[in-house]
Amino acid sequence: MHLRARFFPLFLVLPGIWLWVTGCVKPTPVPLPPEEIVKRSAGRMKGLSGFHFVIDRSGAPAFLDNEGTIAFRRAEGDFVSPDCAVAKVRVITPGLVAELSIVSIGIDYWETNLLTGEWEELPPNMGFNPAVLFDPKIGFQPILESDLINIKLVGNQELEEIPGKLLYLLKGDLKGERLYEMSYGMIGPDQVSVQMWISPDTFDLYRVVITDPPATNGEATIWQVDFWNFGQAVTIVPPAGK
Numbered sequence: 001m002h003l004r005a006r007f008f009p010l011f012l013v014l015p016g017i018w019l020w021v022t023g024c025v026k027p028t029p030v031p032l033p034p035e036e037i038v039k040r041s042a043g044r045m046k047g048l049s050g051f052h053f054v055i056d057r058s059g060a061p062a063f064l065d066n067e068g069t070i071a072f073r074r075a076e077g078d079f080v081s082p083d084c085a086v087a088k089v090r091v092i093t094p095g096l097v098a099e100l101s102i103v104s105i106g107i108d109y110w111e112t113n114l115l116t117g118e119w120e121e122l123p124p125n126m127g128f129n130p131a132v133l134f135d136p137k138i139g140f141q142p143i144l145e146s147d148l149i150n151i152k153l154v155g156n157q158e159l160e161e162i163p164g165k166l167l168y169l170l171k172g173d174l175k176g177e178r179l180y181e182m183s184y185g186m187i188g189p190d191q192v193s194v195q196m197w198i199s200p201d202t203f204d205l206y207r208v209v210i211t212d213p214p215a216t217n218g219e220a221t222i223w224q225v226d227f228w229n230f231g232q233a234v235t236i237v238p239p240a241g242k
Helices: 003-024 034-047 140-147 177-182
Strands: 050-059 071-080 084-093 096-105 108-112 119-122 148-159 162-174 192-198 205-212 221-228
Touching: 034 140, 034 148, 034 162, 034 192, 034 205, 140 148, 140 177, 148 192, 162 205
Parallel strands: none
Antiparallel strands: 050 071, 050 221, 071 084, 084 096, 096 108, 108 119, 148 162, 162 192, 192 205, 205 221
């Protein structure tokens, strides 16, 4: 066999190997000032027609009622801009873990009774309304724009749910006064710490983790909020018969 015949295939293979290796290298996001990343992310969220959300609470309990008998555990649902939401909310009461359904359309709000499961229409500002949490004017987005302090870009990180995608990881603190009002008194009013995972190309906010320290010696309350289906606006209608 001629030497040229032995080495010719190698010249064909090497470029392919190089392209495969370089294609497997994850592009490193271009570092930006953390304030700019947050500004773009908040603006992006404000402009979305809708998204899916999951809110998980762990650690010390956080109560939805003044008596401290109904503890929030989890909520999953969809938000449609500017003021509509539908969700399933899991709560813990003495001796019972229950789930209730919520529908919010503008000023109209319904939720299912914890005991009977029947739909009830409640007055505005009563019940846990996720539409308030993500309201473009008074919700989480403007709070990110105005109340973040000591914010830093600490690096890039993947989330287990979206492997192969490097996100900006930011850490800082968040003033608690307006957060306290927005969250029905469950988070704040003292300063809390926050971590955020933001896409470097779209500036979508995929995850927020808020750590609310205990008022006295004890366990902190951890809030993890995940966002998915950016720009997806589901159809939200009143409960059947309402």
